Amino acid sequence: MVDRNRKKKGWTALIAAAVTLSTVLSACSGGKEPASASNAPSDGDPITISFETSVYAEEPHKKAIDALIAKYNETHPNVTIKVHGTDYENYWDKLTTEILAGTQGDIVQVYPENIATYNALQSGGTFVNLDEKIQASGLEDKLVGQELSKVDGSYYALSNYAWGSTGIFYSKSMFEAAGIDPASIQTMDDFKEAAIQLGGVKDGQYGFSSVIGTHPFIASEWYRLLARPVSGGIYFPDGEAGPYEADRINVNSAPNVWAAEWWQDLIKNPQATPPGTRDKKVSREMFWNGQAGMMMDGPWFIGMTKERDEALMDDLGLMPQPSVVYEGQTYKPNPHNYPIVSMISKDSKHPDEAWEFLEWMTSREAQQIIAGSGMIPSSKEYAESEEYKTENPLAAQFFDFQENVYAPAVMDPPIPELGSLSQILINAAQEMFVGMKDAKTALDSAAEQMKDTMH
Incomplete structure (x- = not known):
């Protein structure tokens, strides 16, 4: 798929x-x-x-x-x-x-x-x-x-x-070996703890096979799991609602900066996520090979897993994307439909x-x-x-x-400028999650570029 x-x-x-x-x-x-x-x-x-x-x-x-x-x-x-x-x-x-x-x-x-x-x-x-x-x-x-x-x-x-839509697939056997009950993962903080615990079981094993590299998923996993639930929109506020004007660009809002810093903390943990440049294909392979206990994907991954090896289906578990706790408030996940x-x-x-x-x-x-x-x-x-x-x-x-x-899905803004806005976001994500650039600095720069695009 x-x-x-x-x-x-x-x-x-x-x-x-x-x-x-x-x-x-x-x-x-x-x-x-x-x-x-x-x-x-x-x-x-x-x-x-x-x-x-x-x-x-x-x-x-x-x-x-x-x-x-x-x-x-x-x-x-x-x-x-x-x-x-x-x-x-x-x-x-x-x-x-x-x-x-x-x-x-x-x-x-x-x-x-x-x-x-x-x-x-x-x-x-x-x-x-x-x-x-x-x-x-x-x-x-x-x-x-x-x-x-x-x-x-x-x-x-x-x-x-x-x-x-998207959810979190997990390895039942790896969860059992790590002593983790999937039902205990209710928030993204629970998710982070589980990822670190999974990666600590043995060398060469990680908790979450995230995409860190040049692939567009480097941005989308972060904002779908974290940023959009707390900010209401990665491009525009209020659920990516209009009017779609330059002064409503939302990418560098305080919740989005916080979400980027949270994600940086997750991916730099050597047990939580594997190092190196990867794309979605590689992250899926790591999951199938037992190198990662969790990954984010959609229903098409079920058929892909069955086609890869039907025996893997017995070990395939699924949980919803966790809620996000930000400044004492809990936000439901709102992934794309x-x-x-x-x-x-x-x-x-x-x-x-x-x-x-x-x-x-x-x-x-x-x-x-x-x-x-x-x-x-x-x-x-x-x-x-x-x-x-x-x-x-x-x-x-x-x-x-x-x-x-899930809360109602928040979709990308249906505007002709979306391609340009998304590429700016991908570039900023690479700076933050590959280069580990200061999140606020990277998103402030992205906001200025997005405003220029809208003008």
Whole structure:
């Protein structure tokens, strides 16, 4: 599975230039209107719908999507659905180029924070406003993450595929050997104590396989576990809410500085975390190899573990992200919710047929197929069902965390400048957690750079 961090260097500058170009063009054009349903072929006529996604390169998703299309074709044999895209790393550059050329897919899968950026690339908007269709479908409150699919108060995507959040996976055998009860880990301070205790059992063993290096996770693990719960936002306050203006940059707020200093104290402990430069792949390998007792990941890690070695499943435990105690107050964790959402291009010749397929994907038979992707199906009803819980007991815990343990998820701000802001944050994290630079100095500098970006 891909790492769920959507901050990519390569497409930041390209998107910024594209948005500028789109703004210039909008002065000369009234924008494109949604394709008319009257132009669509009648029932039974052969049509082709292109489906663009970043996850098809991953085998579990490929199997799930191929099975979805095969099942849909049993009742819609006239509809050919062609899947295209590329590996996750290159998907976003490719999508930007296609949108500017008007060659994007009829259906485009993204994450909620990508909607505003890519919708802005065409004058008048790239994608179809789905308000009427979603409200008429009765799905508005039945899909996990649907509320995140709005731009300026309107829906531009349907959360019809799957989602994931994050938690703490742990080795049952290592916890037992260290004499640690996982239920005793309620706060991040408990987590730190457990990490140090796990690492003290024997040489070459560590408590938590964090990512310390050039990978974007060097920033995201810190702010998802610590900073955002206490500050309300790493970029903007109040849950990353607008207005998104320079004077509301929040990265160097007192809670975020405190969280960075706390994280520095954790990762410099030689028992708590392993030394050296690593990425997420290496941290997972350390966990599987018994070198680390805990790691942070999402439900896709369950399938990855089973594929790596099914025998490892007996030793795989899962707990929610701990709460954070700051200045005497306890803050619930508020990790990202990662729904993969689907949009319909305004350039599509078959928008109604594309919608019909997307709506069918929310059905029980489709959600059963989607469960094979390794993520959690978007239908709340199906994810809560005894059938799903019985077949996917570990993954079902994430749904319980989301509903009963975690505070509402705090998502990245849905603005075109997000790519630039996230790269500034990654650079600051590398200074703090690799170079051990003073946290306040690094975050003050990051704040100034972010303000310049917003200006």
